[in-house]
Amino acid sequence: MTNKEYADFLLPGVEHDYQYYLDKYKPRDLDKDAIVTRAAPSPTGKLHMGSLMQSLISSLYAKQTKGVMFLRIEDTDHKREIENGPESIVEDFKNLEIDFDEGYSFGGEYGPYLQSERKDIYQAFAKKLIENDLAYPCFCSAEELDEIRKLQEAKKARIGYYGKYAKCRYIPREEVVKRVNAGEKYIIRLKSPGSFYNKCCLHDLIRGDIEMPENDMDIVVIKADGLPTYHFAHAVDDSLMFTTHIIRGDEWVASYPIHDQLFKVLEFPLPNYAHISPMNVKDGDSIRKLSKRKDPWAAMSYYDEAGIPKDAIKLYLATLINSNFEEWYNQNSDKSIYDFTFSFDKMSVTGPIFDVEKLDNISKTYFSRLSAETIYNHLVEYTSKYDDEFNKLVVNNKEKMINILNIERGGEKPRKDIASYSDVKKYFWYMFDELFDKNTDSYEEFNPIGKEILLEYVNNVYDINDSEEEWFNKVKEFAEKYGYTSNRKEYKANPDNFKGTTADFCKVIRIIITKKNMSPNLYEIIKILGVETLKKRIELFYK
Ligand code: GLU
Numbered sequence: 001m002t003n004k005e006y007a008d009f010l011l012p013g014v015e016h017d018y019q020y021y022l023d024k025y026k027p028r029d030l031d032k033d034a035i036v037t038r039a040a041p042s043p044t045g046k047l048h049m050g051s052l053m054q055s056l057i058s059s060l061y062a063k064q065t066k067g068v069m070f071l072r073i074e075d076t077d078h079k080r081e082i083e084n085g086p087e088s089i090v091e092d093f094k095n096l097e098i099d100f101d102e103g104y105s106f107g108g109e110y111g112p113y114l115q116s117e118r119k120d121i122y123q124a125f126a127k128k129l130i131e132n133d134l135a136y137p138c139f140c141s142a143e144e145l146d147e148i149r150k151l152q153e154a155k156k157a158r159i160g161y162y163g164k165y166a167k168c169r170y171i172p173r174e175e176v177v178k179r180v181n182a183g184e185k186y187i188i189r190l191k192s193p194g195s196f197y198n199k200c201c202l203h204d205l206i207r208g209d210i211e212m213p214e215n216d217m218d219i220v221v222i223k224a225d226g227l228p229t230y231h232f233a234h235a236v237d238d239s240l241m242f243t244t245h246i247i248r249g250d251e252w253v254a255s256y257p258i259h260d261q262l263f264k265v266l267e268f269p270l271p272n273y274a275h276i277s278p279m280n281v282k283d284g285d286s287i288r289k290l291s292k293r294k295d296p297w298a299a300m301s302y303y304d305e306a307g308i309p310k311d312a313i314k315l316y317l318a319t320l321i322n323s324n325f326e327e328w329y330n331q332n333s334d335k336s337i338y339d340f341t342f343s344f345d346k347m348s349v350t351g352p353i354f355d356v357e358k359l360d361n362i363s364k365t366y367f368s369r370l371s372a373e374t375i376y377n378h379l380v381e382y383t384s385k386y387d388d389e390f391n392k393l394v395v396n397n398k399e400k401m402i403n404i405l406n407i408e409r410g411g412e413k414p415r416k417d418i419a420s421y422s423d424v425k426k427y428f429w430y431m432f433d434e435l436f437d438k439n440t441d442s443y444e445e446f447n448p449i450g451k452e453i454l455l456e457y458v459n460n461v462y463d464i465n466d467s468e469e470e471w472f473n474k475v476k477e478f479a480e481k482y483g484y485t486s487n488r489k490e491y492k493a494n495p496d497n498f499k500g501t502t503a504d505f506c507k508v509i510r511i512i513i514t515k516k517n518m519s520p521n522l523y524e525i526i527k528i529l530g531v532e533t534l535k536k537r538i539e540l541f542y543k
Contacts, residue, residue, distance in 0.1 A: 007127035018124040025240045034067035036244045042074045043085020047092040071103030076227045110241040122228040137186035138168040166218040188222035202256040205274040205344035215257035239268035250275040277351035307382045307421030312363035320352035364416040372405035382421035407520045430514040444517040451542040468523045479505035
């Protein structure tokens with residue numbers, strides 16, 4: 001039996017040989033520095049903040065180098081898969097507006113992009129290894145593997161299937177043939193050519209060089225179901241798809257020696273690697289990994305419900321990816337994250353700490369740069385999904401809502417209050433009688449002014465057509481008549497001579513119409529609410 005016949009015997013029914021695939025997938029025609037990278041999620045759950053971060057990094061590097069970002073679904077572990085896993089991943093990515101140039105559901109020349117549809121390809125390359133005496137069948141049962149482990153523990157030896165412990169490695173070919181013919185089940189293992197006493201080096205683009213012992217484990221390449229392990233699929237897929245940069249979680253650093261060896265035995269050039277640390281959170285005094293279970297904000301649905309825009313989240317993540325991004329963003333308000341040049345050597349080796357407050361601030365800056373119309377359109381969309389009552393008000397009062405959103409927008413120092421679409425109602429409910437009338441908050445405190453004085457102001461002095469300056473001068477004059485001064489110094493020197501300052505007078509009006517001590521520009525608020533509402537709210541307060 002030749003080696004080729006032996007490989008055919010062990011993995012029968014494989015349609016093409018590896019050469020067919022080497023000829024089929026042609027190198028990509030891209031610029032020399034173009035980065036080809038991928039998101040390679042397993043369809044085991046919804047996307048979360050960590051996976052968004054990783055795919056955003058990949059997408060940024062691919063875009064800035066005019067490269068390619070593709071989506072490969074790693075569905076080789078059916079036990080852990082969720083229902084509609086691949087579709088739900090695609091939907092999550094679409095919702096987050098992460099663009100793929102090709103991949104599962106996007107098409108492309110390097111597919112299939114669903115690993116379960118690539119069985120033939122993996123087996124073709126496993127056969128190459130068998131032919132070159134670099135792979136062999138293993139018949140060991142779970143019990144036998146357990147025995148090996150116990151023996152190693154007793155001898156204080158390294159745990160694993162390697163060297164003399166790799167017992168199926170030494171089964172003569174004739175015996176293998178007999179056992180296979182007798183129907184015994186087997187998997188395919190790598191016959192590792194490595195030695196634990198040699199070194200291999202990971203040149204990580206973020207972490208620098210990391211030396212590790214060479215792999216000497218006869219790792220599984222093809223499992224009992226005919227599908228590959230992650231390691232083998234990584235080497236085969238990323239080679240045939242011409243991935244130049246593997247940007248993945250740092251949990252894979254320890255397996256790098258396996259990958260290094262697989263690329264070598266398969267005669268593929270090594271790609272570049274960048275291992276990303278997981279995101280952390282502060283938990284009391286300690287720092288721990290972001291957890292889907294403990295941190296509600298790890299799930300993307302949290303942001304959707306809160307109405308925090310995806311672009312604001314991406315801006316925030318960009319500040320975590322490269323710390324000099326934020327300064328750039330502050331100076332380049334009209335640009336998008338894709339205009340910034342990210343670099344691997346500015347990425348931190350330790351995981352970034354996810355800071356909700358910082359995200360809030362970035363989101364406020366983001367909102368402060370949007371036009372009122374843009375916010376309005378998204379607000380309609382958001383409220384139609386999450387807040388029927390407010391949606392009706394927003395839709396029926398378009399002009400008013402835009403005017404509200406326009407208060408202190410634009411200019412050198414725009415107002416930064418809204419961090420999410422849900423904040424709009426939180427900050428401006430009092431602008432709608434429907435919400436004001438049923439609000440049960442108490443009014444903040446102030447030194448009282450008689451109802452008649454306020455009504456006199458509204459009826460005889462206030463004019464909706466006044467400019468802000470005219471309005472303010474009139475308020476001053478009116479308030480002075482009733483013992484309020486616009487001279488702060490004078491007030492400070494002799495507080496007993498006055499009822500308060502003009503600001504105190506305005507505060508009364510502000511609290512009566514908003515219940516709050518602080519609000520955006522009072523002149524604008526009164527103007528939008530109008531005289532009738534002003535009167536109504538004065539009456540209501542004194543009732
Ligand atoms: N399917 C792997 C995971 O979800 C992908 C790792 C990689 O990017 O290579 O962890």
